[in-house]
């Protein structure tokens with residue numbers, strides 16, 4: 001086999017591999033590295049692992065951290081403030 005033919009064959013093979021790799025890469029898109037593509041009001045960051053979990057969840061689905069229901073009290077205060085604010089604004 002002459003050198004130029006071998007080179008040509010190698011080149012063609014490399015190109016085919018590159019095309020195959022490119023197709024494979026397009027077929028399987030990389031998962032987003034950041035797990036926070038957009039802000040979701042129903043999600044919050046876990047205090048322990050930092051991953052997103054449902055606001056209402058009592059345990060983190062990622063690390064198993066348990067949360068007390070102090071969020072309910074916070075929500076009650078917020079609602080109270082909102083109602084109070086409306087009441088004040090009407091006067």
Ligand SMILES: [Zn+2]
Nearest residue numbers: 046049060063
């Ligand atoms: Zn967690």
